[in-house]
Each structure stands twice: as C-alpha cells, then as structure tokens.
Amino acid sequence: MEEQAKKIAASGKNPPSRGSFGRRHQPTGSQGQNVAQIEQWSSLALGGLLAFRGLRKGSLLSLAVGAGLLYRGTTGSCPLYERFGIDTRRESFGTGGRGHHASKSIHINRPPEQLYAFWRNLENLPRVMSHIESVTSLDDKRSLWVARVPFADTIEWEAEVTTERPNELIAWRSRPGSELDCEGAVRFRSPAFGEGTEVFVSMSYLPPGGTIAAKVLKMFRSGLQQQLQEDLRGFKQLMEAGERPRSDPEQSMQVLQ
Amino acid sequence: MRAVCWQGKRQIEVRNVPDPEILNPRDAVIRVTRTAICGSDLHLYQGRIPTMRRGDVLGHEFMGEVIEVGAEAKHALSVGERIVVPFNIACGGCFFCEHELFSLCDNSNPNADMVEALYGDCPSGLFGYSHLFGGYAGGQAEYVRIPFADVGHLKVPDELDDEQALFLSDIFPTGFMAAEQAGISPGDTVAVWGCGPVGQFVIWSAYKLGAAKVIAIDRIGERLQMARERGGAETINYEATSVYDELREKTAGRGPDVCIDAVGGEAHGHSVDAWYDYAKEKLMLETDRAHVLRQILHCCRKGGRVSIPGVYGGFIDKFPLGMAFGKGLQFTMGQTHTHRYMKRLLQFVVDHEVDPSFVITHRLPLEEAPEAYRLFNDKKDDCIKVVLEP
Ligand SMILES: NC(=O)c1ccc[n+]([C@@H]2O[C@H](COP(=O)([O-])OP(=O)(O)OC[C@H]3O[C@@H](n4cnc5c(N)ncnc54)[C@H](O)[C@@H]3O)[C@@H](O)[C@H]2O)c1
Ligand SMILES: [Zn+2]
Ligand SMILES: [Zn+2]
Numbered sequence: 068m069e070e071q072a073k074k075i076a077a078s079g080k081n082p083p084s085r086g087s088f089g090r091r092h093q094p095t096g097s098q099g100q101n102v103a104q105i106e107q108w109s110s111l112a113l114g115g116l117l118a119f120r121g122l123r124k125g126s127l128l129s130l131a132v133g134a135g136l137l138y139r140g141t142t143g144s145c146p147l148y149e150r151f152g153i154d155t156r157r158e159s160f161g162t163g164g165r166g167h168h169a170s171k172s173i174h175i176n177r178p179p180e181q182l183y184a185f186w187r188n189l190e191n192l193p194r195v196m197s198h199i200e201s202v203t204s205l206d207d208k209r210s211l212w213v214a215r216v217p218f219a220d221t222i223e224w225e226a227e228v229t230t231e232r233p234n235e236l237i238a239w240r241s242r243p244g245s246e247l248d249c250e251g252a253v254r255f256r257s258p259a260f261g262e263g264t265e266v267f268v269s270m271s272y273l274p275p276g277g278t279i280a281a282k283v284l285k286m287f288r289s290g291l292q293q294q295l296q297e298d299l300r301g302f303k304q305l306m307e308a309g310e311r312p313r314s315d316p317e318q319s320m321q322v323l324q
Numbered sequence: 325m326r327a328v329c330w331q332g333k334r335q336i337e338v339r340n341v342p343d344p345e346i347l348n349p350r351d352a353v354i355r356v357t358r359t360a361i362c363g364s365d366l367h368l369y370q371g372r373i374p375t376m377r378r379g380d381v382l383g384h385e386f387m388g389e390v391i392e393v394g395a396e397a398k399h400a401l402s403v404g405e406r407i408v409v410p411f412n413i414a415c416g417g418c419f420f421c422e423h424e425l426f427s428l429c430d431n432s433n434p435n436a437d438m439v440e441a442l443y444g445d446c447p448s449g450l451f452g453y454s455h456l457f458g459g460y461a462g463g464q465a466e467y468v469r470i471p472f473a474d475v476g477h478l479k480v481p482d483e484l485d486d487e488q489a490l491f492l493s494d495i496f497p498t499g500f501m502a503a504e505q506a507g508i509s510p511g512d513t514v515a516v517w518g519c520g521p522v523g524q525f526v527i528w529s530a531y532k533l534g535a536a537k538v539i540a541i542d543r544i545g546e547r548l549q550m551a552r553e554r555g556g557a558e559t560i561n562y563e564a565t566s567v568y569d570e571l572r573e574k575t576a577g578r579g580p581d582v583c584i585d586a587v588g589g590e591a592h593g594h595s596v597d598a599w600y601d602y603a604k605e606k607l608m609l610e611t612d613r614a615h616v617l618r619q620i621l622h623c624c625r626k627g628g629r630v631s632i633p634g635v636y637g638g639f640i641d642k643f644p645l646g647m648a649f650g651k652g653l654q655f656t657m658g659q660t661h662t663h664r665y666m667k668r669l670l671q672f673v674v675d676h677e678v679d680p681s682f683v684i685t686h687r688l689p690l691e692e693a694p695e696a697y698r699l700f701n702d703k704k705d706d707c708i709k710v711v712l713e714p
C-alpha cells in the first residue's frame with residue numbers, strides 16, 4: 068500500500084478522478100440538501116462520465132487491450148501493473164549494489180516431505196525453473212547447472228548444497244571461481260493452521276564483469292521476480308496436479324485479435 | 325475434424341482444424357455426440373471477452389464417447405464410456421478443489437499470469453473461452469481434449485439419452501448453485517431476472533429447495549411462457565410494467581426474500597441508468613451493463629439475499645452500494661462449481677424429477693452453427709436453447 072502511494076506521489080499522478088469528483092459534486096450548502104443530492108445523483112450519470120474518464124479509460128483499455136498485450140508475452144512491462152503501482156522488477160541491487168535478488172512464497176497443498184524430496188533431487192529443478200536447462204548431480208553435495216541465456220548460448224556453473232535440513236530447508240551456492248556467482252535457498256514450513264506447506268524461495272545472482280555479465284543481465288532484465296513466481300506456480304502445479312496445464316496448440320497459431 | 329470457430333465479432337465459421345491429441349497424462353479425448361450453445365457463448369459472439377483469436381474453437385457444453393485416455397486418467401475412465409464434461413477445468417488436488425470450489429482451481433489455467441494481472445487471482449481454466457481462461461479448444465466440434473479428465477467427467481447411465489444428460493455440463497448446475505448459494509429456505513419468495521435457459525433451471529431449483537413462490541422476469545413472450553408453464557412461476561414482463569411495483573404488489577409490500585440475476589452484464593433496459601450503460605459501453609468506458617443488478621438492489625427486501633449467476637467480466641458503474649448497505653443485503657456470485665453438483669443433479673434426472681431437455685427448442689447439425697448462433701443471439705424463431713449434433 069505504502070509503496071503504491073509513494074509511487075503515485077512520485078509519478079505526480081494523483082488519483083485525478085477523486086480530486087475533481089470531490090470538488091465538482093460538493094453540495095454548496097446545507098439548504099436544499101435533497102435537491103442537491105438528486106442533482107448530484109443525476110450529474111453523476113452525466114458529469115461522472117467526464118470526471119472518471121481519466122481513470123476509467125486507463126483501466127478499461129488495460130482490460131481490453133492490456134490483456135492482449137500481456138498475452139503477447141511482454142513479461143517486463145505491463146500497463147496494469149504500472150497502474151496499480153506494482154513493480155514486478157523488484158530485484159534489489161542488494162548485495163554490494165550489484166546482482167539480482169528475488170524472493171517469493173507460495174502455498175502448496177502437499178506435505179513438506181513430498182516437496183522437499185522433489186527439490187532435494189536437484190535434477191528435477193529444470194522441470195520448474197524455466198531458464199535452467201539441466202542440473203546434473205556430481206555427488207551428494209555438488210551439481211553442475213546449465214542455464215539458457217539469450218541468443219542461444221548457455222552458461223554453466225558448479226553449485227554445492229551448503230545447508231540442508233530434511234523437510235525444512237535447502238540452501239545452495241555456486242562454487243568459488245564459477246562463471247556465475249549465485250546462491251539460493253528454499254524453506255518449507257507447515258502453516259500454523261490448515262494443511263499443506265508454505266514454500267519460501269530466495270535467489271541471488273551476482274554476475275561477474277565482461278560479456279557474460281551483459282548476457283546474464285539481459286536474461287534477468289525480463290524480471291527475475293516474475294520468473295520466480297511463474298516457476299513456483301509450475302512447481303505447485305506439478306506437486307498438486309501432477310502435471311502442468313497446456314493450452315491446445317492449434318489455438319495459438321493465428322493472429323491476435 | 326470439423327469445429328465451430330470464432331472468426332471475429334458476430335462471425336462464426338465451421339472449419340477444418342487438426343484433431344485433438346493427448347497432451348498430458350491426465351487428458352482424455354472424446355468424440356462429441358451432443359453440444360449446446362450457452363448464453364455465455366454469446367459474450368464471445370458479441371466480442372465482449374478479450375484475448376479471443378481468429379480460429380479459436382468454441383463450446384463448453386458438450387458430451388460424448390471416450391476414444392482415448394492418458395496414462396494417468398485410466399484408473400477413472402475407459403474407452404467407449406459415455407460421459408458429460410463440466411465446463412470448468414479443475415485439477416482436483418489444490419486447496420480450492422479440495423474445498424469443492426472447482427471453478428476457482430489454482431492449477432488449470434496455463435495463462436494464469438494474464439488473469440492474475442487483471443483480477444489479482446486466477447480462477448479455473450474454461451473450455452472454449454478465450455486465452456485469458458486458458459486457450460483451451462472447445463467442444464462445439466467433432467472431438468475435444470479433456471484435461472484432468474479423471475476428475476472432469478460424469479458417466480451417463482444407459483437409461484438416459486444424450487439430451488437428458490447434456491445440461492449437467494453447465495446450465496443445470498448453474499441454476500441450482502445460484503438457488504442453493506442464495507440460501508433459499510422453505511417459504512421464501514424468490515425473484516429471478518432472466519428466463520433464458522439458466523433462469524429456467526433457477527426456477528426449478530428454487531422450488532426444489534423449498535421456495536413458496538418464484539417470480540420470473542423477462543420481456544420475451546415464449547420464455548415467460550416456459551417459466552409459467554414448465555416452471556410454475558409467476559411472471560413479469562419488464563417492458564410492460566414497473567418491476568419494482570409489481571414485485572412489491574406480489575409480496576404485500578415487503579419485496580422478495582431472494583433475488584437472482586440470471587441475466588448478467590448484457591442487460592437490456594430503457595431506464596436512465598440503462599441508457600447510461602449503453603453510452604458508456606459504446607465509449608469503451610464500461611465493460612458491463614449493470615441495469616439488472618441495480619434493479620435487484622432496489623427491489624430486494626431488507627436483509628435479503630442476492631445471487632448472481634449471470635456473468636460480469638469487468639467494470640460496472642453507478643453501483644448503488646449505499647442502497648445495498650442500507651438494506652443490509654447479502655451477495656453470492658461466481659462461476660459454477662460444476663463438478664460439485666453433477667452427481668447430485670443426475671440423480672434427480674434418473675429419478676424422473678426433472679427432464680432437463682425441456683429447455684431445448686432447436687436441434688441443428690454442427691455445420692449450421694453460424695445460423696444457430698444468430699437465432700439464439702437474436703432470440704429469433706422462439707429460440708431458447710440450441711443443441712448441435714456433430
Ligand atoms: N455462473 C456461471 O457459471 C454461468 C454459467 C452459464 C451461464 N451463465 C450466465 O448466465 C446468464 C444467462 O445465461 P442464459 O444461457 O440463460 O442466456 P440468455 O441470453 O439466453 O438469457 C438471458 C435472458 O435475460 C433476459 N434479459 C435481458 N435483460 C433483462 C432485464 N433487464 N430484465 C430481465 N431479463 C432480462 C433476456 O431477454 C434473456 O431471456 C448469462 O450471463 C450467462 O453468461 C453463467
Ligand atoms: Zn455456459
Ligand atoms: Zn484444483
């Protein structure tokens with residue numbers, strides 16, 4: 068909420084309708100209240116059209132067009148998100164001012180044991196992490212990760228599990244000297260009430276200098292936070308439904324209306 | 325195969341499209357034996373739902389014979405069985421499915437992020453209902469793929485013919501849930517706006533749940549007649565009289581205990597607020613016409629219950645929340661949790677308490693779908709419900 072208010076303040080866009088609406092329809096005196104109110108009611112019908120125009124126009128176009136735009140796969144910027152002051156690219160340039168950080172949580176209607184078991188077999192992760200091409204276990208702790216980066220290249224690094232507490236926590240980080248410096252952790256917690264598991268994931272990528280850094284930056288500019296959210300959705304779908312839902316292919320071959 | 329395709333606003337074509345295939349382990353494919361056009365399809369027909377694409381296969385009310393079953397659906401379904409399929413697609417394993425809120429399933433919409441951006445949450449995927457709701461091909465076709473088929477089907481007993489079972493896919497459960505959610509108790513007076521197929525099943529269900537009197541509102545003669553003769557409702561033609569005055573007259577001044585909106589965001593009307601809605605809609609400033617909803621708030625008795633099966637998609641204006649607040653009204657709404665009702669309602673059909681095929685006025689071959697849409701949309705030729713035969 069606060070963030071949203073700040074954002075609106077910063078952009079200089081006061082909710083325009085509310086301000087002008089208030090002035091426009093302020094009853095001028097306490098005499099003749101009823102008349103004023105009836106007048107107000109009908110002017111809502113006519114003048115309201117103008118007063119609300121700015122706001123409504125934006126949100127309706129967002130509904131009709133925005134959904135289409137969204138669909139085209141613009142993951143980075145979305146008019147609706149912007150309207151609502153939601154920044155999906157919330158990578159704090161946290162640790163030391165460089166790198167990308169994302170964290171996300173999700174409720175999954177399955178016991179922690181099952182979720183932990185899936186995740187601890189790191190070779191499963193490409194099924195849910197869309198930018199990871201493969202993970203190969205080298206031994207109990209070490210694994211080799213291959214990620215896709217733009218322009219058909221891949222980048223690989225070696226990671227090791229740094230902490231594991233069965234059914235609770237797995238943390239990993241890249242081994243010193245890797246092309247890419249990254250770390251991640253997943254926590255599983257039974258909710259205080261109700262069933263299932265609350266899953267918390269956080270990930271940080273600290274790209275080194277040079278061309279790889281540029282590529283990796285590109286890869287995450289599309290929104291690490293949003294990607295993590297989609298990946299966690301995929302994890303949830305696999306765990307709860309056993310598969311990820313798929314649209315019918317012939318439906319996606321034609322031109323968007 | 326042949327399939328009914330959306331080609332643009334008011335443009336329907338029957339075209340050749342690729343046959344569906346099993347894509348996921350829990351899928352099945354059926355050969356469609358009967359399918360129907362729903363009032364909800366008219367929202368697509370009129371181009372009111374965003375993210376439709378030229379060539380999308382329509383239809384969410386259908387039934388047929390299983391011809392292929394994915395590995396993970398085999399425990400529940402076999403080739404050759406005759407099934408009717410709920411219009412919502414639901415996984416059966418998420419929090420919402422476990423609470424029987426199937427139309428709110430978390431895991432059945434591949435385009436969940438799109439809806440989430442609009443609604444803050446994502447309801448279930450739907451057959452043949454835009455890419456916003458999953459990009460699933462619909463069942464107005466010779467064949468259709470059923471995702472999560474192990475939970476998304478009802479087997480039809482041999483003694484019932486197709487037409488008796490078909491509407492368990494949507495409109496019968498929709499009418500029933502609308503009445504049940506409104507918490508009808510014996511002795512209640514129930515007013516129903518809209519005497520389309522959904523309204524007809526609301527009337528039946530309201531009596532089933534104990535209503536003493538059902539009053540049905542529409543302007544179309546044959547629909548009002550069906551409400552009276554098949555449903556046993558009293559009727560009001562909203563074009564001929566003041567709905568508010570009539571309802572008060574019929575309830576000794578108090579107003580109906582329960583009001584049900586089986587019209588949705590495409591309400592017709594001639595009052596000031598209705599013209600306001602038309603105007604704003606034309607200017608793309610409003611997405612739904614809320615005329616019926618406003619009238620319901622006005623007419624309902626104090627402390628009454630309002631149930632909304634009629635579809636609203638986006639924004640409405642001039643919603644008199646103060647009136648609703650002042651009268652202490654309660655609201656329930658939403659897409660039907662079809663899976664929850666299919667078995668129970670099937671029993672009523674098997675027991676001869678109702679034959680849902682009573683709403684059918686037109687039977688046409690699939691190839692005549694364009695004409696069928698036109699008839700149903702324009703309420704021509706006394707059309708109330710069209711069934712298509714592939
Ligand atoms: N909630 C769900 O899951 C669900 C499922 C199926 C259908 N629906 C919706 O239910 C609604 C009705 O479906 P249907 O198949 O019966 O459609 P329909 O178009 O055949 O029926 C709508 C009826 O409303 C009447 N109407 C229009 N304006 C009116 C007014 N001002 N007062 C009274 N009646 C008015 C029309 O004359 C028509 O008879 C649609 O909005 C449809 O999308 C919802
Ligand atoms: Zn329907
Ligand atoms: Zn579900």
